[in-house]
Amino acid sequence: MAATDKLSVLLNLVVMASVLVYFDKVFVLITARDTHLYWFLVLFAWRYLRLVVNLVAFWHYKPSPKPNKPTYFATKDVTAVIPTVDPARGWFHETLESCAQQGPAKIIVITAGDELFDQTIPFIREAEKKYPNIEFVVDRTQVANKREQVALAVEDIDTAITVLLDDHVFWGPRFLETVLRAFEAPDVGLVGTNKRVRRHDGLGLWARIWNMLGATYLCRHNFEIRATNTVDGGVFVVSGRTCAIRTEILQHPDFLPGYTNERFFFGLFGPLNPDDDNYCTRFVVRNGWKIRIEYSEDSVMETVLGVESPLYTKFLGQCQRWVRTTWRSNICSLVTDRTVWASQPYCVYAVYLTSLTNFAAVTDSLLLYLFARSPACVSPAALAALVGWMLLTKTVKVFDYFRRHPRDIPLFPFYVLFAYFHSFIKLWALFTFWDCTWSGRALDKIKVDPSEDGRSRRSSASTTRGSHNNNSKRRSPNPSSSSYNHPHLSALHAIHARISALHAQHDRHIGAYQQPVLEQLKALNEDLVRLRAGQGAIGENQEAIRAEMEQVVALVGEVTGAMAGEGDIAEGMSRLDGAVAAVEEKCKAWSSRAVEGVQLPRTPPPSPPRDGEPQAGKARVSV
Template sequence: MDFTTILATIMMCGMFTWNIFLIYDVRQRPDPPTLLSSLRLLAHSIPAMILLGTCIMAQNAQDSALVWFAALFAFRYWRILVNVFFWFRYNPALATGRETITSSDCTVIVPTVGPNGNSVFADMVAAILANGPGRLIFSTNTEDAAQQVRAILAKIVSDLKAGTSSYQQLWGVGAVDVTTDIQVTNAKVSNKRHQVVKAFEMAETKILVMVDDTAIWHPRFLLATLPAFANEKVGFVGTRKWVKRLSYVADPNVGYLTNLWMQYWSGFWNVMGGLYLARHNFEIRATNAADGGVFCVSGRSSLIRTSIVNNNEFKQGFLNEYVLRFGDRFPGWGPVTADDDNFITRHVINNGWDIKIQYSEEATMTTVLGKLPLKFPDQCLRWSRTTFRQNPIALFADRTIWWKWPLTVWTTYFPWMYNAALFWDGVAVLILTQTKAYAESRHRLAVLGSFIVFIWATKLIKTAAWFWEHPMDFVLYFLIPAYPAFAYYHSLLKIWTAFTFWDLAWSGRKLPKVE
């Protein structure tokens, strides 16, 4: 028995032991499943069993490299096939005309640092008011930001009533009779979690809608998302995310070639932001259709039952989250300021609620990413660190996802921690070149080239929605391999963040400290 087989055997025994613990754990929870249903958790040992089987086959095969190549190929692409299958099986919750929750039952909370420097603030506010929620609360970080918000609100409301706002002109929306109660409060701290909790105190409706101050809703956003709450088990609703296509304004002070390059450069980062969210859309739609799972309900725009979060238990945990805290001997890192949407997602499922993703054109919010001056790479660092902080908590501290979302565990939660394309694609190509089949082939260059093209083409699966809407971007950023290059660059970012996950900085958002 070689080293790999011994290691795989140890892993399988460890996984089987872990699954026995999970069965015991779920049996101790409130409203436990039957023992027979609990035994299904043993299926989580299948990946370790497959690994052991691969080691044994490779040990006895004439072309062991070919066995490993086939195993790596299956390991790399099986979840794409699964997600594509469930992507097509997805259905949003649709309005029936008998809904008991309407837009007037919603309080919208917008944590903000003020409209200054925010080019889409007016459109964000106009979109919310056009949807007609019962109350809109702005929670600012300073009194100056609060004054800025109050100053701009009068004009936004006036334009909406007259039907002259840029948002109404873009969407063809007529004059809006604004009936929403608008409030502005100052949390006196540059901390999104504290700003949100401050606004909770002013919420009296059944549903809370948390919105980033760069998120622009579809005119029928609330009508398209609220039907999900017809299912009384649903406590949290996520939505479809999209990125606003930005145009480059030429600088008359520089030459033609410089402007041409800057147009491509600014467009590149804008497209990378769009593709980033397009991939997320694909993941959450597929996993939610598969077993109700989701890696995270984005805080850019989400809806939640007020009773879930507007209570002391939630507020205490939300404002005092620490990473790797083990009593007084090891205090860990915290309080965590980022990862707010991940915390809420975990809290919801740990308390027995279901999550529904509303993926449709009307349930879409549009945001701004990849804008110059550039902060998108810093945002990628923050999002990647969130994965390494929050996924292990969900997997090994909370553990709810093992029995609630068993397929999502293996298609999302684990892969998002190890899925560095630069490494896996490189290893796959390397192993292919070590196989006897490749060495004995008369067309090695064609085989290698075909496999590289296949790897390249698979990167279209999750991003197809963006390229379908913006076909020229396919030419400029995919046929010219800018996006694949960014994917490999992002792999290096991911490796770096794996070793710096304790960095709690809100990368990409520089805020002044408030005393």
Template sequence: MLYLTDDLGLLPFFLPFGIIGFYRYLWYFIKVAAWLVYRPRLPKANPTYTGEKDVTIIVPTIDAGEEFKIAARSWLACKPKEIIIITETKMRGPLQDLANEVDPARIKVLTVPKANKRLQMVEGINACTTEIIVFSDDDAIWKPTMLDYILACFEDLKMGGVGTSQTVHAVDPKGRQTLWEILAGFRLTSRNIEIAASTHIDGGICCLSGRTAAYRTLILKDPAFQYCFTNDLWLGKYPLNSGDDKFLTRWMVSHGWNTYAQICKEAELYSTFKNNWRFIKQVLRWTRNTWRSDFRSLFMERYIWRRHPFVAFTMLDKIFNPLTLLAGPILVGVFASLQEKRAGPTNPPLPAWNIAISYIIWLLLTRFIKLIPHFLKRPQDIWVLPAWLVFNYYFAIMKIYALFTLHEVGWGTRAGVGTELAANIGKEVPEDHVKIEMTAVHSEREEEQRNENPFYSIADQQVSQMGVDGSFAPPTSHHHQQQQQPLL
């Protein structure tokens, strides 16, 4: 191709794009190499933390169904101390019935006045009495070893958040996956490789996925965190309800806490995805959240550049990815047109169909190589590869559309959810119902954890005493002084 291009005098035009292509594949092979040498952290024989004493699972939901019972039984198999379900008031009855069917002794149901995921999460946080919180989706099915591998990471006193490996659980009881679910599986394969690579290279993660992620309770009980979490606005005016996992991940980075992703079979969860066209709506919501969060990480907060430069460059690469991807077929079309015009007796033009088929085969081959880990597990999904190629280009266009619609903050798949600020809902009810304040969690280990964290200032002591209304309250005897850097 380069020979033909040079023959036609088009090399100066195409060479820059060849360099971009070389860079992108080099970047991908770096990620694959890091993924291959990555290793998860293994549980100790005598761990500092155990599920029975130190873990509360918090599950914000509004419409849990039969899949909840399957998921809840898998959580209980990991032996947590408690499971807290938080829903809106009108759904308390159905959720309590589900909880009673599974284990009424260890599953508690709490409510908030309106469906708002961040408010529900804060309600669960403030009801927690253990040192580790694990957030989970109501359909996330765990392996029995999940908690052991999550807790292994918290042996590091600077560890703030831990993520997990993910795969698709079919909605169909017979296990048959639709095209949409297989596409979701392809995305998860790419994600697992990416976060394993970034964890190995610089310890960073683009996002601790909310499907299942664990955090130290003391971080989340900090009033400064809860205030920012429930008063999160995009451009100062659009309330954010989704994107909670992105916020939590950025908070770990900006406040000096380490993160880790346990990418292994023992820490793998199974999650359902929309098995029809509504999957596209899910992807659109996730894409908007990614744009907002990446802009904040790269250009507003900027901690990511110093703490996790590989993750920062990965985010930057994704910004330009839609343009470079869409430029490919356009340039191939330009080449096909120009080479016909400049052809002569000594260099006859290639047929347009020849160029098009060669390009499509190349694209399919590169996509196949990137998905080899998936096909080793599920070779029957190979038939979806052409659809995956089409989806890649559709997704590139969607990313550009999402960039220009970041003001749309609704949930997308849930009508009326996600359009109101969490803190405003909290103010509509008595103070003792949803209280954004810090409660006592006394332990020598927590004091050690704070002392190990170098991100500390006198201002943090004041911010940690800030309530949801932004006012300052005098410290009480049970208010620990959090050693965290305020979020900019």
């Protein structure tokens, strides 16, 4: 470590210690030396301070701007490397297609063993015809090891930028263009992307849950790397599912020796097959390069997770491998490498240290216990508020997923339960950290030539290659192989690869389409049987109701007949009363009209008689 780095480490440690002392003084002042409340605040701050900072940083993130005059172009500056151990699976063909659509200068596909090599050839030939401007190279190692496969490809890379991608990832139409913008900064050596799990339709509830768990797993990673990269440029890892790196880093004299022979725990275990992306991330940081995360819709890398059979064993095996990687790599970054202490002080707290203590089942239980025993818990409502806060914080990192897939909101309780169950996975991974197998993939079943290791096979293969055409290269099989220069076996292997691909398609069709339909039809049949039984009961009840109704009607008729005399009298009285009322009404109307018909003339009052005139008589009233 250089002197400047040592000085940076010292300054960062002083700042960290000052922050700890400050929080200690504040907590002592607040708690009045109550032990339970003090440790509750310590644990609460340790757990949630980084969440608050990450949330602020997440919304302050800005992707790399589009340059006016780009320095790098996919057609001349990018080589894509695809290591695969399952080329017959349909996802590999889709991966190859989505990569070729970006128009990189070269695509290198590395398999393991001659059988997989021959299965890959038909796909490469098809791609060559469709994309004649891309140079395709296909080769294989004699060991099922991703690191050896990538190392074999490095010697064939002659472009400035290399993109490493798994055989089950899919890019959008502007993916490479967006990723290359980050390299306009000359100190950026490694670029990560926005990871997203493909959500499959038509799945049953059990499969939907595991697919959701896989999607939220990567969604949480997206949140963390976008936030921490905004704060101090650090990340816990740049995922190897898809990453872009400067080729000069891969071809550094120290890169491949450590990459293909990485050991851990004082050199007692190894060499490692997994953790390849963690090695790349640490190597880039250690050599002074910066890391950039491109997080936008154009830089989305879609992958498949949580749908491969058997569902729970496959996904849980992947979780164990990832958590073992966390234990190995994070301790290596803190203790062995130590560069992060100088260059990424925030990530030391928010990524490396907290990842070693983040057991949700333990920390949440301790928080509830300490709070319940402290004087701050004045009522059950206060404890309920703390539980509500815990649940709310668990939605922050996965909010984007449930926003895009609102129909999965009812599955949120399963996400919370898995978060607590993951604590036990993490504990088990700690006790088995030396297990460096690639759990989740049956690499031991891949047919390779055990007589040759990956490196010697790579060396001999690099000097013997044949060409399909001017734009593609295919390394020839080992001369000792039975298929070397055979006039028919190569074609038979190609046919076998096509048949294997058909088998894979059939399996996917059965699992993804037919099986869910069959399950739904069986459930529908059971519902209809129950419905038919219910309709039979309804019919029986209707017959009973009809019989009872007929008896009631008959009884009513008998009662009505017995009361006929009384009914006639009542009806006669009613009619008589109505007739009298009608007469009364007519008389009343006649009387009213008679009174209204009297007309009294309006005459002026009589004036006094004049002299000699007789008095006027009374006026007549005519009716």
